[in-house]
Amino acid sequence: MPLLVVPFVRRRLGETLLVLWLSFTGVTCTGSEHAATATLPAFSDLLPHFLVEPVDEYIVKNKPVTLACRSTPATQIYFKCNGEWVHQDDHLIERTVDPATALPVMQVTIEITRQQVEKVFGLDEYWCQCVAWSTTGTQKSQKAYIRIAYLRKNFEEEPQAKEVALDQEVLLRCHPPEGVPPAEVEWQRNEDVIDPQTDPNFFITADHNLVIKKARLADTGNYTCVAKNIVARRKSNSATVLIYVDGGWSEWSKWSACGADCSMWRSRECTQPSPGTGGKDCQGLDLQSLNCTSEQCPQTVSGAEDVALYVGMVAVALCLTLLLITVVLVYRRKKAGLDADVADSSILTTGFQPMGIKPSKPENSHLLTIQPDLTTTTTSYQGTLRSRHDTTGKFSMTNGPLLDPLPKGSHTLHNGKLTSNPTDFVSRLSTQSYFKTLPRDVANTSYGTFNFLGGRLTVPNAGISLLIPPEAIPRGKIYEIYLTVQKKEDLRLPLAGCQTLLSPVVSCGPQGVVLSRPVILSMDHCSDACLDNWAVRLKKQNYEGAWEDVLLMGEELASDPYYCQLEAETCQLFSEHLGTFALVGESLHMGAAKRLRLVLFSDAYCSTLEYNIRVYCMDDTQDVFKEVMQMERQLGGRLIDEPHVLLFKDSYHNLRLSIHDMPQAHWRSKLLAGYQEIPFYHIWNGSQRYLHCTFTLERLSLSTCELTCQLCVWQVEGEGQSFTLDFNIAKDTRAVDSEFLLMDSNATALAGPSAFQIPYLIRQKICSSLDAPCPNGADWRMLAQRLKLERHMSFFASKASPTSAILDLWEALHFHSGNINQLAAVMADIGKQEAMIFLVSDGEC
Secondary structure, eight states, X not given: OOOOOOOEEEEETTEEEEEOOOOEEEEEEETTEEEEEEOOOOOTTOOOEEEEOOOOEEEETTOOEEEEEEEESOSEEEEEETTEEOOGGGOEEEEEEOTTTOOEEEEEEEEEOHHHHHHHXXXXXXXXXXXXXXXSOEEEOOOEEEEEEEEOSSOSBOOOOEEEETTOOEEEOOBOOOEESOOEEEEEETTEEOOTTTOTTEEEOTTSOEEESSOOGGGOEEEEEEEEOSSOEEEOOOEEEEEEBOOOXXXXXXOOOOOTTSEEEEEOOSOTTOOBTXXXXXXXXXXXXXXXXXXXXXXXXXXXXXXXXXXXXXXXXHHHHHHHHHHHHHHHHHHHHHHHHHHOTHHHHTTOSOTTOOOOOOTTGGGOSSOOOOOOOOOOOOSOOOOTTOTTSOOOSSSSSSSOOOOTTOOOOOSEEOOSOHHHHHHHHHTSGGGTTOOOOGGGEEEEEEOTTOEEEEEXXXXXXXXXXXXXXXXXXXXXXXXXXXXXXXXXXOOOTTEXXXXXXXXXXXXXXOOSSOEEEEEXXXXXXXXXXXXXXXXXXXXXXXXXXXXXXXOOOTTOSEEEEEOSSEEEEEESSOEEEEEEEEESSTTOEEEEEEEEEEXXXXXXXXXXXXXXXXXXXXXXXXXHHHHHHHHTEEEOSOOEEEEEESSSOOEEEEEEOOOTTTEEEOOSSSOEEEOHHHHHTOOOTTOEEEEEEEESSTTOOEEEEEEEEEETTSOEEEEEEEEETTXXXXXXXXXXXXXXXXXXXXXXXXXXXXXXXXXHHHHHHHSSOXXXXXXXXXXXXXXXXXXXXXXXXXXXXXXXXXXHHHHHHTTTTOOHHHHHHHHHHHTOGGGGGGSOOGGGO
């Protein structure tokens, strides 16, 4: 009778045992039919071993990854990820039998999503392993690490253009963008891939630099560094490499025969080699002369015609000299007259000096284009200089040429605050087609009616204002203009990759109105203000509602209708069009950081054992802070400490919050873990405005009111802040003070002269004095330098009146803190006596 034997190997305690099994144990015969009974093998003494183990995977965009594990013999297989068992319902199980060994085989697969990885990203790398069981014991597989794949857009170092002499070595550097997995690099010349295997004159170093060992003329071209991984493919800017040939001199020719002027010549040419592709010309003389000896020089006699020629040449030279002297004298006299005009400060100060100082009539009074009003009588000026926002002074609408008469039926322009009902204004404008996008959030909207004198709109406590300079609105036009802060949840911007919203979304309108000069929109931003870390773009919403990039900061052109000045916490936007704007930043490397404002609130009144502390982590802009304050006021919350600012870096690490050092005898935290955590992307995206964590504490007795603790907020492997709290929860039961929301007591709309610190007529005279270039530099350029605005010289120079653009920016920057005395001192420092123009009263202007 045949015996069936199947061998297999088992390892235990380092020994290898050969087991024989599966034999027939008996035969029963009945007639011609035979039946056999097989004894089933015993697997109870075998440990499982893995046929397939999970391997490292990368999550590309939002596509989940699948991990697989196969073992034999195994009764159960489960995955464990980051130390926690994966729920059995998440396992996909498949059971088979190995046909070669007849052993049972179990295969298990699970899916890992991007959200799962992000939850623990920053704590440690996300890993999974599978554990297989048999009746004998368990075996663990290797760990598989799951990482989120990305490739940043900007190269850390790009190749630079070079001009290299023939046969010299060329080095082109390239440091690819940061990525996971690390990017592979290839080089292209004129879009063709460079292969060092086929052209050994090229060599790519271990750190991705390209070396041309010996430059050839054929190597001239545009070189591009290309980085790619499983996520994306990026190209650097092309670098032009020019291989040039310097020229060499040929041999000297033979000397020529001696000429009539008793000299002889020889020459050589730059042809060995000829200069090529921008190479240098030959150095030295290409023509050389030498006096002939007396024997070689032919004798000539000067005749009478030569004498006449010489006399004529001398006469012409004398005439030209006399003419030149005359021109110089006339020019100097005229220049002296022009300097007198510029230096004569009475041109700019007549009619604008303190009483008791009689202005002298300037020699060139015809240069005044606007005559001052001398009919107004005032008392002598005494006291310190005062700000131009003082709305108690009256502006004469009838005595003087400041205002053109308005046509009948036109709106009346008020000097100062506009006090119409804002609800009526919004309702009225919403019926007009061009105001159909105007939000009805009256608390975050301001409006006004303006003409050529300009004005200012401000959204209170939001860090947002709109300056309408004089002459921005064409004469004869009257515009109703609004300024509002859009809710981010109502108006989402498309953000991709490492992009983040850095500012509020601000609308000013109506769109399509004609402006003669740019207006200035001021708004907060939350970047670290280091343009080396960011690519900051200005986005504008078009008529169809789509968002467009209209400006990349640092690459503005003089012809662009937009220009941005980024200060430490604010942005000043010059715009020739009204519309909806926002600043979007894209980090160039992991050093880029956003400013987060950390604000703590608690319940103003607590009658239970539980007590809540809410920690808000918001963009450090006034508009978000205002919204949170308004919301907490409705909730009955109170501010329990001064806000702190935290720099949150683009490092993909989460934000952690923890509470410590509570008196254990009186308080305990109901938080089960040691800390709370906010995922990186929730903060970096910038679209979630009210991100916060709540710490629920419990006091052991209702009589316990004193609370001391330390609350810490930090980014993993980054910066942190701590709050030391020590207060009585029952002592101050006031909610958020409503007066806090009215800190900005300035009017939301100011029209005409009250909106500016510099009077209109004085402004015009300063511009006429400084716009014209001055030989000694005492013009608008020196004004920009003294006001520390010299980095915007090219922008100012592109304007018809550079001085006017400088004064507009000064007004926008110093509306709340402007010092007219300081500006007057700057004018005096320049050498202009126009500084005296500020020593006037409102009645004189």
